[in-house]
Structure formats: structure tokens, C-alpha cells
Amino acid sequence: MTRTDWFDDAACRDVDTDVFFPTSEAHADEAKAICAVCPVREECLEYALDTRPGDGVWGGLTAPERHRLIRRRQKAARKSREARPAA
Ligand code: SF4
Numbered sequence: 464m465t466r467t468d469w470f471d472d473a474a475c476r477d478v479d480t481d482v483f484f485p486t487s488e489a490h491a492d493e494a495k496a497i498c499a500v501c502p503v504r505e506e507c508l509e510y511a512l513d514t515r516p517g518d519g520v521w522g523g524l525t526a527p528e529r530h531r532l533i534r535r536r537q538k539a540a541r542k543s544r545e546a547r548p549a550a
Pocket of ligand 1: 499
């Protein structure tokens with residue numbers, strides 16, 4: 464089960480949620496600025512990478528940015544597995 468107690472310290476707790484669900488990528492700057500100073504940014508991002516919400520800014524990244532990060536991590540994990548000598 465994914466923990467969410469980190470949200471108690473979130474910089475966005477008292478911010479209108481609409482800010483975090485911009486109408487386009489180009490309108491995500493306000494949310495990203497708040498995330499940039501959030502003390503639980505890493506926890507938030509990992510939560511979003513685990514639960515994969517389809518939209519919104521989480522941990523400072525938009526959904527397409529999170530999708531690209533997931534793909535980069537998967538590629539790195541695959542390379543790491545391939546680089547290991549066979550047992
Ligand atoms: S990183 Fe951004 S979306 Fe996540 S808790 Fe902090 S302010 Fe909210």
C-alpha cells in the first residue's frame with residue numbers, strides 16, 4: 464500500500480486544486496513553481512509514478528513528463544539487467 468502521510472506537509476495543501484490541473488502543458492508553470500519549493504516533492508513524485516494519475520501536476524511534473532520519466536527508468540533498469548553477467 465502506498466503511503467500518503469507526506470501530504471500533511473505539502474506546499475499545495477491550501478492552493479486551489481485547479482492550479483494543479485492546468486488546461487494544457489503551457490499552463491503548468493504556476494503549479495511547477497509551487498512544487499519546486501515543496502518539502503515533499505520527491506514523495507509526491509514517487510506516489511504519482513506508482514499510482515499513475517492520468518493528469519495533473521504531481522511532484523513538479525506533468526503527466527507526459529512523468530510518462531517520459533517512467534520510460535527512462537524502465538530503459539535504465541533493462542540496461543542494468545542486460546549488463547549483469549548470467550548466473
Ligand atoms: S510536489 Fe507539488 S503537487 Fe506534490 S505535494 Fe508538493 S506542491 Fe503538491
